[in-house]
Amino acid sequence: MRIETADVQVRPGTEGDLAALTDIYNHYVRETVITFDTEPFTAGQRRPWLLSYPKDGPHRLLVAQDRGGCVVGYATSSPFRPKPAYATSVEVTAYCAPDASGRGIGSLLYTALFEALAGEDLHRAYAAIALPNEASVRLHHRFGFSHVGTYREVGRKFGRYLDVAHYEKHLDGKPADAHRGTTG
Template identity: 70%
Template sequence: MPTERREVQVRPGVEGDLDALTAIYNHYVRETAITFDTAVFTPEERRPWLLSHPEDGPYRLMVATEGDPEGDSQRVLGYVTSSPYRPKPAYATSVEVSVYVAPDAGRRGVGTLLYDALFKALAEEDVHRAYAGIAQPNEASGRLHARFGFRHVGTYREVGRKFGRYWDVAWYEKDL
């Protein structure tokens, strides 16, 4: 029997999403160099991260879900965040953005939907630039960021070590 394709919804992340968000992130910690974290997290360890992204303001967490928005059958497909770029006050109008999609939800446009929602939300905030660091190689992420007007501004060579090798990180910026 064919499965019914459900519409993907994007909404602010809530505490009830924490287990699913942690599972998605831990996949990338364990299996890829996309994040330079090297140890998986428990949901409780990720709670401060979630709480640092309120529903409004420049530091957002938005999730893509499918399923019944009124019921308990929502599945988290991915998430996007805007976070402080650096802790010093003069950086307050710059954000660093990240997007993570569940490993079985790729190539469905989830990342595009998430970035679209995030940048619409940030248009109402006092934010001037968005930055994204992309561990190399990652052509799909490069294409996603280019689609949203990011431009490559430089590459940190062999800046991180994971899985016994060094990785480059290409940095991109976008005017907001």
């Protein structure tokens, strides 16, 4: 699967992207509260993460690459939780290179990711957003996510406590109430 604009194409991630993906992620580790990791990674440390994403199936790694061949962002769909009953749920995220933010790359990545996931046996996508992060909140709302709750002061980074907002998106097109059973 490839999605392209005049300047950027989205494709499955490969092992050749590892250094660039590590650099992008490490920027957020070092400079922001967007991730709760606190120590940068080496490419070798990130290799198992990259290799955990097959080219198909519900767990994907897609990268955005500019015309010059530079990786300018990535999006993933990962297992929501390790227990088998969670198999129809994924957690999604997107990261853009610092100099690529605000160019629509996150939207391009999510468009490609949700198109790739459309044929999978998935019911919900979830996202966790460390606050404040208005750009990510807007991105998730644009893609149909609804806010379902916020953990208050759940993490501490750079000497301050941080909230994490949780969002969900229906993937199978059925309203949430259609899947709820009744008890009685």
